[in-house]
Amino acid sequence: MDINELTYEIIGATYKVHTELGPGLLESTYETCLEFELLEAGFKVESQKELPIVYREMRMEKAYRVDLLVEDLIILELKSVQHILPVHKAQLITYLKLSDMNLGLLLNFNVARMKDGITRLIV
Numbered sequence: 001m002d003i004n005e006l007t008y009e010i011i012g013a014t015y016k017v018h019t020e021l022g023p024g025l026l027e028s029t030y031e032t033c034l035e036f037e038l039l040e041a042g043f044k045v046e047s048q049k050e051l052p053i054v055y056r057e058m059r060m061e062k063a064y065r066v067d068l069l070v071e072d073l074i075i076l077e078l079k080s081v082q083h084i085l086p087v088h089k090a091q092l093i094t095y096l097k098l099s100d101m102n103l104g105l106l107l108n109f110n111v112a113r114m115k116d117g118i119t120r121l122i123v
Helices: 003-021 027-040 086-099
Strands: 045-055 058-070 074-079 103-108 118-122
Touching (some): 003 027, 003 118, 027 045, 027 058, 045 086, 074 086
Antiparallel strands (some): 045 058
């Protein structure tokens, strides 16, 4: 499966969770349910994956956590906010750069239509 097909499957699972639960719940609820859907579909998923940062000669093992990491390829950053702010996109871009990954999805579940809550970021 290529990365575009994987992205398609992730977005399908996102729609499924949003359709069933609707907007307005805690981010952690959506994270747990989306992880469940992706695992049920047979994907490798890591929740709250700790990723290190190397700053000069110092290595910080637990510097940050990504909400979900799918197939060691795509970072999912979940939100349940009224509006996505530039800082949310910046956060995901930073995660992508620091992890040497190219593709991330910023998913805001606090929307009436899930298609309005999906932002695909490539670095």
